[in-house]
Amino acid sequence: MTLKDSINKMNDGLKNPYFNLYHWCKGELFDIEAVYNAIMTRDKIQERLGKSEKKKAGAQKDLDNVTTGRKTVKTLFKNQSDAGTMVGKIENTEKEIEALNNLYDLLTIYLGETVVPEFKGRKYKIYGKIVQQFNVMQINNAHQVASFWSQILSNPNIK
Numbered sequence: 001m002t003l004k005d006s007i008n009k010m011n012d013g014l015k016n017p018y019f020n021l022y023h024w025c026k027g028e029l030f031d032i033e034a035v036y037n038a039i040m041t042r043d044k045i046q047e048r049l050g051k052s053e054k055k056k057a058g059a060q061k062d063l064d065n066v067t068t069g070r071k072t073v074k075t076l077f078k079n080q081s082d083a084g085t086m087v088g089k090i091e092n093t094e095k096e097i098e099a100l101n102n103l104y105d106l107l108t109i110y111l112g113e114t115v116v117p118e119f120k121g122r123k124y125k126i127y128g129k130i131v132q133q134f135n136v137m138q139i140n141n142a143h144q145v146a147s148f149w150s151q152i153l154s155n156p157n158i159k
Contacts, residue, residue: 003152010148017137024130028123035119042107049100056093059086 063086065071152158 003155006148006151010144013144014141015137017134017141020137021130021134024126028126031119031123035115038107038111038115042104042111045100045104045107049097049104052093052097052100056090056097059090059093062086063090 063083066083066086
């Protein structure tokens with residue numbers, strides 16, 4: 001085997017461990033983004049819940065003003081007959097608040113008890129495997145380089 005063939009054989013046998021590490025990191029970023037999006041969705045539901053509660057408080061205040069006969073900018077053109085629609089609006093908002101509360105609680109429990117612990121456990125296992133694979137590839141590369149140099153040094157023309 002010629003020196004050129006030995007170099008080509010060694011070159012073909014070497015593997016870049018950073019290639020697998022790069023793709024693993026890329027996948028990890030997608031996984032983290034997915035969990036982040038789930039948590040952001042939960043936070044958006046909490047924001048909607050706050051807005052609905054403010055909406056209910058405003059409608060309740062308007063209803064109180066109409067029933068007591070006080071006039072405000074919002075209730076200037078409303079009278080006692082509009083109180084029924086305002087009560088309906090408040091009831092719908094209360095139902096929405098209850099549904100959002102249930103959804104928020106469900107997402108919080110699901111994320112906290114199922115998604116995050118499972119995500120964390122999976123990541124530990126995958127991290128261990130990727131580090132082990134990286135080390136094995138580095139050891140194989142070092143072995144091939146050592147074999148190449150051993151072959152070069154055993155060449156009688158080199159001595």
